[in-house]
Each structure stands twice: as C-alpha cells, then as structure tokens.
Amino acid sequence: MALIRAFEAKAMELFAEKYIRGSVHPYTGQEAIAVGVCGALRDGDYITSTHRGHGHCIAKGLELKPMFAEITGRATGYCKGRGGSMHITAMRHGMLGADAIVAGSLALATGAAYGLRLLGEDAVTVAFFGDGGAQQGIFHEAANLASVLDAPVVFVCENNQWAISTPIASAINVEDIAIRAAGYGFPGEVVDGNDVLAVREVAERAVERARRGDGPTLIEAKSYRITPHSAATPTDTRSPEELDYWRERDPIGRFGRHLVEAGVATEARLEELARRAREDVDEAAAYALESPYPDPAEAEQDVYAPAEWLTPGRLA
Amino acid sequence: MALIRAFEAKAMELFAEKYIRGSVHPYTGQEAIAVGVCGALRDGDYITSTHRGHGHCIAKGLELKPMFAEITGRATGYCKGRGGSMHITAMRHGMLGADAIVAGSLALATGAAYGLRLLGEDAVTVAFFGDGGAQQGIFHEAANLASVLDAPVVFVCENNQWAISTPIASAINVEDIAIRAAGYGFPGEVVDGNDVLAVREVAERAVERARRGDGPTLIEAKSYRITPHSAATPTDTRSPEELDYWRERDPIGRFGRHLVEAGVATEARLEELARRAREDVDEAAAYALESPYPDPAEAEQDVYAPAEWLTPGRLA
Amino acid sequence: MSTVAVRELTMADALNEALREEMELDASIFVIGEDIATHGGLFRVTAGLLDDFGPKRVIDSPISEAGISGAGIGAALVGCRPVVELQIFDFVTLTMDQLVNHAAKWRYMSGGQVSVPLVVRGPISSGIGMAAQHSQTLEAWFVHTPGLVVIMPSTAYDAKGLLKSAIRDDNPVVFLEKRLLYARKSKVPEGEYLVPIGSADVKREGTDVTVVAAGQSVHLSLQAARQLARDGIELEVVDPRTLKPLDMDTIAESVTKTGRLIVVNEGPRAGGFASEVVARTLDHVGLSAFRAAPVRVTARDTPIPYAASLEREVLPSLEDVLAAVGRVMQG
C-alpha cells in the first residue's frame, strides 16, 4: 500500500513537470482494495483494470520501472509507450490490461475467465471497476452472461463515492450497488474498502467460490479517493469535512496502527518501509526518465499480429 | 383481445400469400398484456413497442386499415409503407413507434416520459419489451436513468418464456426478471399475463404511481406465445405438452369463461364478437390489398425533416 | 483431371463446414451467439455443431451483443479462438465499443504483447423487406477502423476458405455474409483449402471496364457483364473478397489495363466503401491512367424502406450498373 501511495505521489509530480501527457488518475486512498483482492490471487490468475489502474498493477506484482517508463511514454515501458497511464498491460504478470472506457473490461474479464476454464486451467479473473461504471449497460450484460456461463470471475466495484464530480447518490437510487447481484443470481457482498484485512477475507471467499466452479461474485468495496479525480481534472468540489472524514480512515494509517497494536511492527519500522517505498519509486522514475522515447519509425508496428497477408504495402 | 387474435391470424395468412415481406411476429397468446396495460392509459399517454407489436397497436387504439396497409407495404399505411410490421408508428394515437432492436426503445420511452413532464404534461409512457430484452445493457441504463430522473415510465416485460429458440431459464439465473427493479430503487411486480383483469390492476397501480411523480415501475407479465416465433422463423422446438399447458390458459378463453360465469355475456355473444372481429379484420385487409404501393419517386422523402438547408442537390 | 471430389454447396453449408473443420482441428475454438446452438442459427450456419462439439463450445447466449463480443475478446486474449455470431449484422451497432475500442486496439495499446484472434460474423439482410434496422451494409465503418480485418465473400467457395483463414488469423475479423447468398450454390472441393486474406479474385476478365464489387454486388456486376458482352463491352469484375486489407495491386493492375473504374456497393453512397476504392485507386494509378472519371454505384443515402417498390429503388440495380458503364464508356 505504501508503494502505491508513493507511486501515485511521484506520478503526480511527473505530470506537473510535464513528463506525463494526458492524465493521471491516482489510486490514493483506495490502496486496501487492490492489495486485499490481489492478495487473494495466485500465479496464473488474471485481472483487468481501469483508468485508475496503477494500484491494481502494483498489487498484481508489476515492476515499477516499466510502469513509470510506460506512463512517461518511453520505449522501455510495458507497452513500449503506446498505451500510457490508462492502458498498462502486462501479460506475464496476469494483467490483461487497463481500460479507459468506464466498465469496458467487464465482459472481457468474463470471457477470459470462461476461456481459461475451457482451456482446462483453474484460473480466476478479477475485474476492477468503479461505482460510476455500475451504471453502464455492459456491467449488466457481463454480469448476467458470467452467471449463465458460470464464469470464474470476480467483479470488484470500487465505490469511492464519486464519479468525477458526480456523487454516487445522484447516479443511483439504491444504497448498495452490491444488491444488483441478486438480479443475476450470484452473491453480492459489501465490504469496508479501507480495511485491507476485511477486503482480503471477502476476496478469498469470492475467489475460492469462482475457482470451485460456483460462478461469479460481485464485491462492492466502499472507499474514497482522497485526491482529486485526475491530474487533468484537478478541481475538487467535495467538502473539507468529507475529505477529513475519509483521511481519518486512511487504509494505510489504519493498517499501520493495527500492526503496531498487534505488535507485529513498530512505528519506526513502518516509517522505514514508507521511506523505502519512496526510494524504490524515485529509482524507478529516474530509470524511466533516462529511457529513450519510442522511435517514430515504429509507430505503425503492432497494429496487426503477424500474418501471411501482412506484407508491406498490403495493409488497407 | 379477439381483434388482436383475428388480426394476427390474418397477418399470417397474408404472409403465406406473399403479401407481406420480411416477417410477422404474432402476439397470439399475449393479448391480455397489451389490453390490460393500455386499458390503464388515457389519451395523451404514450407507448413504445417491439418487433411483436401488432397487439400493442390495436390495444392503444390504432386503426386496422392503415395497420394492414403498413404491413403489406402500401402508401396508405401509417408509415406510407416505409416501416412495415416491425415499425408501426402512429403519433396521433400515442404510439411512439415499434422497434425491431430488442429492448431498443426502453431509453426512448424514458426520455419521452421525462420530456413530457418537462413540457408540463402529466402523461405516462409505457415501454413494452420481452424477457429476452431484459438481458440487454440498454434495459439497465434506461431503468437506472428513469429512476434517478423520476421519469413517469412503466416498463412492461412480457415474459413469454422464450426468445426465439432460447428458454428464459437458459438466459438468466433468476426466477423473476422483476426482482431487478430492486437494483434501481423502484417497484417490480410479477403478474399473470394471461389474466387481463390482473394485468389491468397492476398496470393501474403503476400508471397512477408514475403520474403522481413517484417514478417508474417494472411489471413482469408471465405469459406465452402459442404460435411460433415468427412467420420467417416458423420452426418451433417447444414440447406439445408445454403448448397444451398454455393453450388451456389462453387469455381469451379465460376471460370469456369469466364473463359467462359472471353473467355479463353469453357464449353466443362471445361467438358473435369473435365473428365480428374476423369481419373487421377481413375488411381492413381487403382495404390494404386494394391500396396503391408507394411511389418509388418518393423513396428519398422524409430522410430529413424540412430545413432551410434541405434544397435539392444539397444533401450529402 | 483432379482427384478431389467437388460438390455444389450453398454458402450456408460451406460456412458450416468451415466451422466444423476448424473446430475439429483446434479445441480452443468456440462459437457463441443467439439461437446458434439448439436452433443451429437462424440461417443454419451453425447447424449440428452443438451435437458434435457440445454446449461448452457451442453456446446459446442471452441477447447481449456487447456482452458476447466482449467475452469473445477476453477469451481471445487468453488463447481461445472465439467465433461470435451477430444474428443480424445491424446489431453490431450495440457492440461498436467492444469491437472498435477493445478488439481493434488491444494489441496496439499493449505494444504487441497480445493478439485478439476473434471472428465476429453474421448476415447482411437487405433486399428482403426486413426494413431499416435489419438491412444495413456497414462495412465502411470497419474499413475505417485500424486493427480490424474485414471480409465479405461472394461465393460458397470463397466463404469457406475465407472463414477458415479468418479463424486461423490472429487478428480480429469482421466477417460479413450476405443473407441472399446463403442459399446460393457454388463448387466446393472436398477437404482442406484456404482462401488467403487480402487477396482479390478476378471473377471475370474483361478489357473495357474494371468493376470492383464484393458480396452480393459481384453477382449484380456479373449479370451486367453477361448482358453487355452481347454488345461487345467486356467488364472485368474484381472481387476484393477482403475489404481490409485491400488488395490494391490487383485493382490497380486491372484499372491500368481498362482505364475505367466502376465500384458497386450496397451501402449508402456518402462515406461508403466505393468512395474509398475510388480515392485509393487514384493514388495508385494516377490521374492519367483513367479514360473516364470513376463511377460509384451504391444504395441511395436513405435508410432501407420496407415496401418492395421503395427498397428496389434505393438499392443498386442492374440498370444502375448499366448506366454507369454507359457513363464511363462515353468518357
């Protein structure tokens, strides 16, 4: 969690310094969700992510250097600089890709889960999406399809209360998004998304259920982004009281206090870890900034997968 | 109901005789739903319909002659032969249009309902759709949007158990589609769609609620189509037992028995009404077949509404 | 004399054979769509597959075009080769986001880490009174989408060979089948053969006018060619078969020979495939190669009307092709 927190802080710095184009959507405040959920996964499992995806990547085990290289548009990035912050894919880490279309990856995750099962693997696929994404038609189609296909997929709705400037209360007329699972015939669970242990526990259950072949689960993790929507959309109209309320419930602080009380770690040790995280992040960012930019001559590569018709001059 | 039954029988005849192109989707067996629901509406209220829309049209008060003229592709049809069986629109009767895109009109109905309210009218809009349509993303978006807009719309899901060859049980993992309403924060009601009085009662409640400004309702009317999916898709794999089960519950027969038992009508009187219905239908069909075909020279008319830029040779 | 038995097959049966053969060869292939399993598809293209390959590989889906397309993409990302049927291709409007923002871009956005071996196929059903929402010819949209392959066969032979190639290709393929061609028969040899993606086929040789046409339009053009041959005008009918990538070499070669180009296409004229062929051919052969301005024979810029008298009027007709030939022959 500390690593994610440090990564996003650095990313915002790099954006301010114009090393990052487009935008950055910090995961700050929601770290417990990615960490709790990905902790319940094993090698061979997959995830899909969103515009706010750095946290998912780090929790799934991606490396910081090619991540920073990607979001700063370098040839050494996971996607050779083609994707950027909103499109990090890392197949070797089971990261199917981040999607800048809100809720766009839910059907992909369902199909990946079904396909892996068809290929004889007992892998589970997790799809992260936001509270705003739950109003997209594809959420409905993917959830129902996953149910009738018994696809081993877990839908994780990160309800951070806001979609840019729109509070969830104005986007839906129900208290919990999780209840929609009942309309598809699989369990929906609400969990405190700022409590990493609680998230982990719910995720274990859902992943276990999927792996058993009992089908999907919808997890709604209630949380909050304590930073503005994005680097490109910094205006934040939310009340200071609301922000303070959630800062007090900061998942990192809470887990830290828990560890100290449990005698597992000391304040000093936590300080130490946070400092190390910042060092790792600085080192990775430095690596990225020293990396070369993609060669313009390669701009037309990878539009199509190799095929015998793919000979120069033949492409329409 | 007898009129609808007779209309569809005639339509199938006309298709067999090649007077109708494309297809015909008979409403046979579901008459109680359209009649019960439209009975709860008043002048100034609107409906949207589906590929299986003849019953909705008749129940909403459309005239048989321009209906037959439309589905036989004549210039005297409601849509001048441009729309055909799946696209009958009749604004003067509050019929916003039939839609051949499954569930495609649900958002239109929501917007019409909201728009009428904005214009100061207290009209209610009803959207008919099928059980298969409830798996479309637009159902989800329209229902949620209607809820947050408090749109005076009633969603009527005609669950006739099948979507072409696909039984509802294989398309969803829940017993009732109506429960999905809970995920949007408005009531969902299940009703026996073959009991016209029961449908009427539920519809009155929903329409009243919408008119009061209390928002949408989802009505799931359980019914059955006792004829094949369509004239163009006549193969029917459903078991004879299942068909017999539902034929016994034929809404027309049931309502007839009820009237006789209640002493409101005699068998003879019902016979008489059925015969008259057939006569009206024959007369209307004859009118259609005597009507002229649309003039090919008018094929490019009505693509665009009159506008000052709409001068000959200017259209892209 | 060839030892391979050759049968006459309908395009529907040829497509069915292609699916069957490929599914036997490759267990990662599955087909999903509305009414394709128990019913065998509205047009029988998937008939019998359920019995032979079972419900895990032949799936009757809920009515969720976006959902099944997206699921196909996801399955393709992890190594399957899904074939998604859209019951009528007009419904692709419901899944443009999955096809355009996902299938077509995922490989590029990932820097080449992944490929999306997906086929999305279905009928174009204009000409039979299905009206505006069931009669569209939308290939131009996909031709305009980098990352997609677009195929439109005109014969049973091409259909089988191209569908097999499409399934084996590692890229997302939009495979367009003309409803009126399903019942049309042509010679199809027994056993394995492929038709390469991106290669046109000269369906008729001629010296006077090059007619570029795919799918149904090929037969309209051949009909015109037979009729004009009596008056000594020889049309060369070039069937690209694949619309993206487009075999410009074959088209350019033909136009260089004839100096005249007509493009026949069933979609609306504005922004259609015909416009693209005209513009690209100009790029390739230059102005001087033309003896007359190229002519586009297309549908009118209207939705497709229901009534026969109107639908006939808006769709390209034999008369339209003949008139176009008249224009280019005058120069």
Place this chain on the structure above:
Amino acid sequence: MSTVAVRELTMADALNEALREEMELDASIFVIGEDIATHGGLFRVTAGLLDDFGPKRVIDSPISEAGISGAGIGAALVGCRPVVELQIFDFVTLTMDQLVNHAAKWRYMSGGQVSVPLVVRGPISSGIGMAAQHSQTLEAWFVHTPGLVVIMPSTAYDAKGLLKSAIRDDNPVVFLEKRLLYARKSKVPEGEYLVPIGSADVKREGTDVTVVAAGQSVHLSLQAARQLARDGIELEVVDPRTLKPLDMDTIAESVTKTGRLIVVNEGPRAGGFASEVVARTLDHVGLSAFRAAPVRVTARDTPIPYAASLEREVLPSLEDVLAAVGRVMQG
C-alpha cells in the same frame, strides 16, 4: 463601421453562449451529460447553465452514454430539443445503436410523422496524449449514416452560429468539437446570429490548390498556406463546416478554379472523410478539371499511440500538407 460590439471569445465560451441564448429562447431545450451541471463540463462548455436554468434542464447523468442518448431521442420525439453531451466523443461507440438505428431512422421509418431535433455534441481529443480510446476522429461513420447531420466547426464564430442552428434544426445532429480548439479565440459579435447548416466557408482564398479541411485541420492548412505564400503558392482553404450535408457547390467551384485538390483530415485514411470528398468532387467536376490527382492528408491507419513521439508521427502534420502541395503542384 459596425455598431455591433465584437469580442474575442474562446470556442468553449462561444459554445456556452450558444447554449445559453437558445435555452433562454426555448424552454423545451435541456442539456444532459456526465459532469455537465455542477462541474460545468470537463471543458466548461456548459459552465453556469445549472445556476441559470436549474436541475430539470441541466442534468448530471449517470455514466450511461446509450441511455442518455436514447432518452434524448425519446424527449425529442415528444417535442423537446435535447442537447446530449458525450464527455469524450470516443464514447459514441457505446451509443451507435441509439444514434444510427433510432435517431437517424425514426423519422423515415415513420413515414415522416416524427422528427428528432436532437444534438449530440462533445470533444475530439487527439493530439494531447490521451491515447487510443480517447483520441478518435470518427466523423466518417456519421457521414455514412443517412438521417444524421454532421457538423465540425473550426472557429469560435462558426461554433456558436452552428450550434444555434443545430439546436433549431429538426434533425439529429452530431456536433464535433476539437478539444485543442476550445481555448482558441476568434471574433464573435454580440447578440444573435446563425451560421447556416450545409454551407462551407472559404477560410482563405487562393488560386493554385484547393485544400478542403474542417475543424483542427483548417488551422494546419492555413499555416501551410501562410508558409507557401512566401514561395508564391496560393492555397485556397475551404472549410465545409458541415460534413453532412456537404456543400459541394463551394468545393466544386474552388477545384474548378484551381484544378488541384488536397483534403486534410485527422481520421485514419482508409474509409475516411477525405476519400469521400475526393470521390464526390470527381463526380461533380469530372476528370478533366484536375491538373493533378487529388491527395489525401490524413492520420495513419493506426490507433492513436500515447507517446508524443508516436502520436505526432501518426497525426497529419504541417510537413504532410507541404509534401502534398508539392505532389499536386508537380501534377
């Protein structure tokens, strides 16, 4: 001397004024979209409207592009004039069914009983590193859709006048705003004026080459024109402003004068708007009017990459326009 005060306004402010003026005139107009009310829109186009017109007419919607588009159509059918914002126009992929199968066809299918006075507007945001799913230029799809009107302004003045016309027009209008032009200022008179739909504007007169370009491409073309004027080459820059219906008279007149045509467009080349302009101009002026083959300057046929070095490479550049002029001047 004009008595009308003239200000310099950004395109965003001009669009905002157009909405405000029309909403004051017509109570049946409402705007709906994501973050358009309290936030005033990501690019401030709807800023302040909530305060002046209230939450019933200025609506923050859930993230449901298809839903709000469909709702706009339904409201239009019963007499409202909805303006739907798509936060980024790439998301139109989610609502193609509502726009193409419903908005564009409802009037025709009803035999002219209804009209759909709907405006769907939003930004095209290529050129700023938003990557493949937020950078598409998709007007070609809509140009290919009978029943739609397609508008793409290049200046604040045109934007205001065209948006007002679009709102008053009884047809469904796709209104495309280039993200990079929002902050660009131009002279806008106080008070009421309209820019007619379907009429092009010659942004610069010239005798040697006709350059047809809309939106952002207009400014790229003008830049090239200024540079080439030094070498005595005079470009005539024709801005169609409306892509459908297209003002062919103005384009044909210009090409008849110059004999040379370049079309600049930010979309991918294959099947793009540039191809349509080339094909239609040939129809209108004939082969003989051309001294050189028309040239299309477009984006490459790739998704839009994130990195600056790559995005610059795939989008049309000043160098590309200059090279094209070189080609047509050689003939």
